[in-house]
Amino acid sequence: MHKAKKIIVADDDPAILDAIRLMLEFEGYDVECFPNGNGLLDMAKEAADLLLLDIWMSGTDGRDLCQQLKQQESTRDIPVIMISASHDIKSSALAAGADDFLAKPFDITELLDKIEKNIATN
Amino acid sequence: MKKSDDIPTIDYKQIFEHSPAAKLIIAVDAPVYTILDVNRAYLMRTNSTREDLLGKSVFNVFPASPDDGISENIALTIDSFERAIQTKEPHTMYDYRYDIPVRGSDKFEERYWTTTNTPLLDEHENVKCLIHSPVNTTAIHKMEERAQERLFSILMQAPVGIGIFMGPEFRVELVNPPLCELYGTSPEEMFGRPVFDVLKHAKGMGFEELLENVRITGETYIGESVSVPIVRKGALEEVYVNFVYEPFRENDGSISGVIAVATEVTEEVRIRMKLKEAEERTRLAISATGLGTFDLNYQTNELVTSTVFSEIYGFQRQATRDEYLKVVHPDDLYIHQLAHKHALESGRLQYELRLVWADKSIRWIRVEGKVIFEAGQASRLLGTVLDITDQVEAKKEQQKLIKLVSDSEELLRNITSAVPTGLWMADSDGSVTYINQTWIEWTGQPYEAHLGRGWINVMVKEDRRHIASSLLQAARSKTVFEVEFRFLHVDGKIHWAVASGSPQYNEDGGFTGYIGALVDITDLKHLQQQKDDFIGIASHELKTPVTSIKAYTQVLERMMLKNGHGKDAELIRKLDSQVNRLTKLIEDLLDVTKLNSGKLQFNDRNFDFNDLVRELLEDLQRTTESHILISELAPTVTVFGDRERIGQVLTNLITNAIKYSPKSNQIIVRSTIVCNEIQLSVKDFGIGIPKANLGRVFEQFYRVSGDMQHTFPGLGLGLYITAEIIKREHGRIWVTSQEGKGSTFCFSLPLIKENT
Numbered sequence: 001m002h003k004a005k006k007i008i009v010a011d012d013d014p015a016i017l018d019a020i021r022l023m024l025e026f027e028g029y030d031v032e033c034f035p036n037g038n039g040l041l042d043m044a045k046e047a048a049d050l051l052l053l054d055i056w057m058s059g060t061d062g063r064d065l066c067q068q069l070k071q072q073e074s075t076r077d078i079p080v081i082m083i084s085a086s087h088d089i090k091s092s093a094l095a096a097g098a099d100d101f102l103a104k105p106f107d108i109t110e111l112l113d114k115i116e117k118n119i120a121t122n
Numbered sequence: 123m124k125k126s127d128d129i130p131t132i133d134y135k136q137i138f139e140h141s142p143a144a145k146l147i148i149a150v151d152a153p154v155y156t157i158l159d160v161n162r163a164y165l166m167r168t169n170s171t172r173e174d175l176l177g178k179s180v181f182n183v184f185p186a187s188p189d190d191g192i193s194e195n196i197a198l199t200i201d202s203f204e205r206a207i208q209t210k211e212p213h214t215m216y217d218y219r220y221d222i223p224v225r226g227s228d229k230f231e232e233r234y235w236t237t238t239n240t241p242l243l244d245e246h247e248n249v250k251c252l253i254h255s256p257v258n259t260t261a262i263h264k265m266e267e268r269a270q271e272r273l274f275s276i277l278m279q280a281p282v283g284i285g286i287f288m289g290p291e292f293r294v295e296l297v298n299p300p301l302c303e304l305y306g307t308s309p310e311e312m313f314g315r316p317v318f319d320v321l322k323h324a325k326g327m328g329f330e331e332l333l334e335n336v337r338i339t340g341e342t343y344i345g346e347s348v349s350v351p352i353v354r355k356g357a358l359e360e361v362y363v364n365f366v367y368e369p370f371r372e373n374d375g376s377i378s379g380v381i382a383v384a385t386e387v388t389e390e391v392r393i394r395m396k397l398k399e400a401e402e403r404t405r406l407a408i409s410a411t412g413l414g415t416f417d418l419n420y421q422t423n424e425l426v427t428s429t430v431f432s433e434i435y436g437f438q439r440q441a442t443r444d445e446y447l448k449v450v451h452p453d454d455l456y457i458h459q460l461a462h463k464h465a466l467e468s469g470r471l472q473y474e475l476r477l478v479w480a481d482k483s484i485r486w487i488r489v490e491g492k493v494i495f496e497a498g499q500a501s502r503l504l505g506t507v508l509d510i511t512d513q514v515e516a517k518k519e520q521q522k523l524i525k526l527v528s529d530s531e532e533l534l535r536n537i538t539s540a541v542p543t544g545l546w547m548a549d550s551d552g553s554v555t556y557i558n559q560t561w562i563e564w565t566g567q568p569y570e571a572h573l574g575r576g577w578i579n580v581m582v583k584e585d586r587r588h589i590a591s592s593l594l595q596a597a598r599s600k601t602v603f604e605v606e607f608r609f610l611h612v613d614g615k616i617h618w619a620v621a622s623g624s625p626q627y628n629e630d631g632g633f634t635g636y637i638g639a640l641v642d643i644t645d646l647k648h649l650q651q652q653k654d655d656f657i658g659i660a661s662h663e664l665k666t667p668v669t670s671i672k673a674y675t676q677v678l679e680r681m682m683l684k685n686g687h688g689k690d691a692e693l694i695r696k697l698d699s700q701v702n703r704l705t706k707l708i709e710d711l712l713d714v715t716k717l718n719s720g721k722l723q724f725n726d727r728n729f730d731f732n733d734l735v736r737e738l739l740e741d742l743q744r745t746t747e748s749h750i751l752i753s754e755l756a757p758t759v760t761v762f763g764d765r766e767r768i769g770q771v772l773t774n775l776i777t778n779a780i781k782y783s784p785k786s787n788q789i790i791v792r793s794t795i796v797c798n799e800i801q802l803s804v805k806d807f808g809i810g811i812p813k814a815n816l817g818r819v820f821e822q823f824y825r826v827s828g829d830m831q832h833t834f835p836g837l838g839l840g841l842y843i844t845a846e847i848i849k850r851e852h853g854r855i856w857v858t859s860q861e862g863k864g865s866t867f868c869f870s871l872p873l874i875k876e877n878t
Contacts, residue, residue: 013666019673026677085665087766088716088723105669105705108676 005119006047010034010062011054011083016104020052023108029115037065045074049119055084055093063096070097079118144168146180146254150207150241153200154179158251167258168222169231180254187221187230195220202239207249212240217259234263283386286370288379291316292333295370295379304363304386306354323351323358336367336380343367347391349497360497362391395496402492402504416491418443418503434487434509436479451476451484461489466500469493474510486514544640546577548623550633552597561640566612582608582616589621593636600625600633606643618647654715661712668708672701710839714822717846724764724850731793731800731871732758738769739791742776749780754792759800761871763851768871774844775804775867783808783864799853799870807864811857819857820845844869 007029011017017033024031032048034040037060044051051069055062062082069075081100082093090101099121100114138145144164149156157175165171168184175183186196198218206213215237221230237256241249274296277284283301287294294312302309311320318325327350336343345365352361365384369377403415414431418424425443432439435446450458454475461473471491476484491505538545544561548554557572565572565580578586585607596603603623611617623638675698682691716722732755739751761768772791779789786807793802811819818824823838848855848869859865 013670015670016666016673019670019677023673023677026680085662085669086712091723091725104665105672105701108673108680 004028004030005049006030006032007050007052007115008032008034008040008044008048009052010037010040010065012036012056013054016054020111023111024115027112036060037062040065041068041072041075044069044078045072048075048078050115051078051080052115053080053082053098055082055089063093063098066093066096066098079121081114081118144256144258146175146256147242148180148203148239148252148254150203150249150251152203152207155181155200155203155252157183164256167256169225171225174225183223184220185223187223187232189230189232190219190221193219199237202237203252206239206241206252210241210243210247210249212238214238217263220256232260233258234260283382283384285312285317285382285384286379287317287333287382288370290334290337292318292330292380294320301382301384304352304361304384306352321352323353327351333367333380333382336369337377340369340377342369347387361386361388363387399494399502399504402494413506413508415506416504418491418505420500420502431507434485434507435477436481436485449477449479451478465491465493465503469495471503471505484511485509486511542642544619544642545638546572546621546623546640547626547635547637548593548597549635550597552593552636555635564611564617564642565609580609582610584608593621593623596623596625597636603636603638611644617642617644619643651719654719657711657715658719661708661715664708665705668701668705672698672705675701710843713843714839717843722767722846722850724767726763726851727765728760728762729765730758731761734765734769735772735791735793735802738772738776742773742780746780748787749783750788751776752788752790754790756793756795756800759795759873761800761873763871764847767847768851771844771847771869772802772804774840775869778840778867779804779806779808779865782806786864795873796870798873800873801868801870803866803868805864805866810861810863810865811859812861816857816859820855 007024009017009020009024009031010033011020012035014035017035021031021033032043034043040051051066053062053065062084066080066082069078069080079099080097081102082089082096082098083102083104083106084090084093085104087103090103093101099118102111102114138159139161141161142163144167145161146157146164147159149158157178157180160170160172160175165175170183181196181199195218198215199220202213202215215235217234217236220233220235222233223230235256236259237254240253240255242251242253244250277296278298280298281300283304284296284298285294285301286296293314293316297305297307297309297312299309302312305312305321307320318330332343332345335341343366345363345367347362347364350361350363352359363384364387365382368381368383370379370381372378403417412430414434415428416431417426419426423443425446427440427446429440432441435441435449437445447455447458457473457475461471465471469492471489471493474486474488476486479485486509488508488510489505490508491503493500494502494504539559541558541560544564545556545558546554546561547556553574554572554577557569557577561572562569567576567580570576571579575590578590581589589605589607592605593603602625604620606618606620608616608618619640620643621638621640623636626634626637628634675694679691679694679698682688682694713722735753735755739753743751776789776791783789783806788807790805791802792805793800795801815824820841822842824841845855848871851871853869853871855867855869857865857867
């Protein structure tokens with residue numbers, strides 16, 4: 001068995017965090033949850049195979065985080081999927097360096113497809 | 123030459139004796155005047171012999187003729203002698219009568235003479251005698267007399283009045299019968315008397331002065347149609363006379379009197395006046411259609427009135443002036459009095475007043491008239507009367523109407539000023555012709571500033587083109603006009619307004635322009651904004667729990683499937699599909715909000731149209747088991763647009779087709795390429811749309827109301843969003859339908875996309 005892939009999830013809504021964790025852990029991923037951006041960058045540096053970032057978080061804009069990640073040498077290669085309640089955010093998310101985008105509410109199959117696809121690409 | 127003694131001695135006595143001029147030598151022994159000598163010529167001229175005369179007093183041998191009572195020849199001659207003696211100068215008497223006695227009888231011969239008495243002086247310069255040398259002028263005199271008689275006889279027989287008035291007293295020298303007739307006198311009464319002693323009644327009227335002026339200055343005076351008072355047959359009459367006063371000159375040119383030539387023109391003047399009167403009366407009569415006429419004699423106060431006049435005053439017969447006056451409204455009597463007083467000064471009568479008829483009804487009349495003056499005296503008043511009751515009533519009614527109109531105008535003005543709505547009018551060219559006070563107050567711009575195309579200037583720059591073209595386009599197509607715009611309010615803030623207008627037509631159906639309203643929708647806009655914001659936030663907030671619900675549901679479903687609880691998992695799957703419906707509703711709400719606030723974003727790029735259609739058809743086919751989606755696609759094209767939004771359109775149309783055709787089992791999706799457009803139609807065989815609702819299906823909140831068995835859920839937003847997306851992608855959308863047979867929704871997208 002290879003080591004479980006580590007996915008960092010950031011969302012300011014605890015219910016979503018909880019549901020995603022349930023979902024991903026059920027699918028066999030190692031999941032680390034953040035209710036905001038604090039400490040996320042350090043954690044990402046240590047070990048992360050993929051980041052799942054909400055765009056609207058109280059205090060932090062997911063796109064800023066994404067940009068920082070993509071500017072840091074150590075985190076540049078970690079794929080980032082951004083999620084938002086608004087379809088219209090998609091283009092600005094991609095502009096901020098996100099590798100993929102998903103609109104809320106999403107279908108679980110869709111999410112898993114995107115995760116697999118991005119980790120595989122990486 | 124002969125010697126002086128050769129000249130024979132001249133006998134002067136002989137020369138005296140034979141001179142052809144009659145000569146008498148008279149002694150200066152007044153008062154006798156003895157005849158000292160006489161020559162033959164004298165004796166011949168006087169039928170005398172030397173013995174008759176010599177040594178005798180001249181006045182004894184030439185006594186006064188009893189036939190000659192007027193010439194005073196003796197006194198005249200004595201006077202001449204005395205003058206000659208006194209002045210020692212010759213004195214001449216001209217053309218005077220001195221009759222000569224027929225010797226041997228008591229008869230006389232009438233003779234006229236011109237005689238010079240020459241004094242002869244002695245060495246002491248004393249008059250020693252007089253040479254009396256008469257020239258017989260009888261023949262000439264008689265000739266003159268005859269001529270004068272002829273002249274007089276001509277004057278006397280002349281058909282015009284001729285008189286000669288002599289001296290400062292204007293003694294009548296001559297007056298012919300026509301003048302006597304004119305004066306109402308006889309020649310006997312007048313001859314030799316001062317004229318104004320006879321014509322006493324004409325004294326002091328200025329005629330004396332006229333005559334005197336002519337006598338003194340010699341200037342002719344001509345009088346025309348002059349009124350002269352004359353006593354005829356004992357009664358004073360006024361006659362009219364044309365006359366000429368000319369100076370009467372003596373032989374030596376001096377003026378001794380005045381010749382008056384006069385003709386009576388009374389008849390002509392009367393006729394002329396009557397003619398004038400008749401003309402005046404005719405004129406009045408001509409303008410007298412419905413006019414009553416009257417003729418008032420000022421002297422007798424007699425009033426002659428026409429039948430119409432009587433009728434207007436409410437009488438069946440002609441009445442007296444007093445009777446007519448009694449009908450005049452008591453309050454209007456002063457009008458009558460003032461008007462008549464004024465007429466005597468101006469010659470014109472004009473007034474309007476009320477009459478009160480016997481039956482107490484009030485009638486309005488207008489009286490007009492003209493005063494006829496004779497010899498400077500108002501003699502008659504001719505006039506008309508017109509019943510103007512109807513006119514006055516009509517005028518009153520008109521004034522009432524004018525008042526009403528002006529009242530309603532004022533009311534309208536007050537209303538238009540008071541309404542919290544701007545009002546405007548434009549002509550058929552879309553040029554503004556009116557704007558009300560409210561709009562003036564909102565914009566703070568004066569009335570004139572809005573007229574024509576000026577109104578556009580109060581709008582914010584970005585909206586001007588849009589609204590101007592909207593109005594012009596509406597005016598061209600004569601359609602109802604409605605457009606929203608922003609303008610700078612007098613409070614300094616930008617306000618929102620909606621301008622609406624209805625085309626106006628005149629009675630003939632011609633398009634005259636627009637009347638419309640301007641409503642300040644700033645508050646509405648704010649509310650709408652708040653609503654949009656609220657819905658936006660609400661939808662966003664709703665999505666968050668829905669996202670977690672959906673996630674939990676799907677995890678649960680997977681867990682149950684994994685743990686072999688297939689039936690339970692089916693339940694969860696149903697829960698998930700309900701969550702999907704909820705998601706769709708939230709999405710629609712969010713989209714509508716964005717559409718209304720202009721915030722719906724489009725990410726236009728090129729994409730393969732058939733790819734999109736096939737992809738969506740596959741997905742949608744998976745969601746339905748009841749319907750088969752049949753596609754008949756034209757060869758693919760590249761479309762420039764927002765792939766996801768256009769996909770949303772297609773999804774909406776197909777899900778609607780499925781939803782509204784529960785009893786059929788196929789949906790046909792067909793694409794064609796027509797004139798640089800890709801057209802796509804979605805055909806169902808469902809309930810269809812009633813004709814009346816066809817035009818409304820793309821409106822916001824339009825919902826299909828099914829029968830009792832079939833109700834169709836939804837917010838009524840789907841087709842609205844669909845249509846809006848197509849519009850913003852520069853395409854068209856339309857629908858054909860037959861109720862009970864099904865509907866076909868079509869949209870088109872341009873293949874050559876404008877780069878906007």
